C-alpha cells in the first residue's frame with residue numbers, strides 16, 4: 052500500500068513526483084525543500100536484472116524527487132531538496148548494470164542532486180517509495196530500463212527544453228567605491244574536482260579553505276571589497292561564476308584550483324593561467340578542456356555562457372581586459388617566484404570558460420597538482436598557505452596601485 056504508482060515514461064520524462072507516502076502526511080511539491088533539517092541518505096544500492104537497473108537510496112524522511120535525462124554523455128539526473136549524504140567514500144564508483152557510476156552532492160543552496168552516468172541509453176521506467184524494514188526510513192527506488200538511442204535522445208531533448216537555467220539567481224549589488232575582487236574557489240558540491248589520497252583530499256575542499264584564507268588576508272587592510280562565487284560546498288556553474296563577477300562589477304577575478312595531471316610525480320609546481328582563444332601548450336589546452344566539463348559533471352547544459360564576444364566594442368574591451376589579466380598574472384608569478392616552487396612555464400594560457408568575462412581581468416591559479424605528493428604536502432601545510440596568500444595580496448596591492456596611478460593620467464579602465 053505504500054508503493055507509489057508505477058510510472059511508465061513513454062516520451063515525456065521530466066517527472067516531478069511527491070514521495071511522501073508511508074509517513075502519514077503528504078507534502079505539496081517543493082514544501083519539503085523548506086521543511087527543517089535535510090533528509091539524511093544513509094545507504095545506497097544498485098541492483099541489475101535483465102534490461103533493468105534499480106537505484107535505491109535510504110532516506111531518513113520523504114523528499115520530492117525530480118528526474119531528467121541528458122545526452123553526451125548519457126546521464127540520469129535526480130534533483131532533490133537538500134540531502135545530507137552519509138554514504139561510504141567509494142559509493143558510486145563501480146559500474147552496475149545500466150549505471151556506469153554516479154555522483155551526489157549539494158547542487159545549489161537547499162538543493163541536492165544525484166548524477167548517474169549510463170553505460171548505454173536508458174529511460175526512467177519507475178520511481179517508487181517504500182518504508183524500510185524498521186518503518187523509520189523511506190527507500191526511494193529509481194528504476195531504469197534499457198532504451199534505443201532515438202528514444203533516449205528525444206526524451207533528453209524534451210528535458211533540456213523544460214529545464215533551462217537550473218542554478219540560483221544572482222542578485223545585483225551596488226558597486227562599492229573600493230576595488231571589488233571576486234575570489235572563485237573551483238568546483239564544489241556535486242563536482243569534487245581532482246582527488247588525492249584515495250579520495251580523502253578533494254580539490255573542492257582544499258581550494259575553498261585556501262580561498263577563505265585569501266579573502267581574510269585581502270580584507271585586512273579594508274582597501275578592497277571581497278566577494279566569493281561560493282563560500283560553502285555547493286555547485287556553481289561556470290556561467291554563473293562569470294555572471295557573478297560581472298554583476299558584482301568586479302575589478303579582478305581570481306579562480307583557485309589544485310588539479311591533477313597525468314605525467315607522474317615529477318610534474319609539479321604553481322601555475323597562473325590567463326584566458327586565450329589559443330592555448331600556450333597542449334597540457335594547458337587539456338586542462339582547460341577538463342575544467343570546462345565541470346558543468347557536464349553536475350548535469351548542467353553547457354553552452355549557456357554569457358559574454359560571447361559579439362561586437363567590435365566588446366572585442367576591444369576584451370583585448371584591453373586581457374592586457375590587465377596578463378599584467379596581474381605577471382605580478383602574481385613575480386611574487387610567487389620567491390616563495391613557491393613554480394611550474395616550468397609558470398604563466399600559461401588556455402580557453403578556460405571561467406575566464407571569459409570580457410570586462411573583468413581574470414586569472415586562474417593552479418596552486419599545485421594533487422597528483423604530486425610533494426605538492427599535496429605543501430597544499431596541506433598551513434605555513435605554505437599563509438606564504439602563498441601573502442604573496443597574492445602583495446601582487447593584488449601592486450596591481451591596483453599601478454592601475455590607480457594610470458587612472459590618474461588617463462581613463463583606461465574597461
Ligand SMILES: [Zn+2]
Pocket residue numbers: 237238244245254308309310342
Ligand atoms: Zn580544478
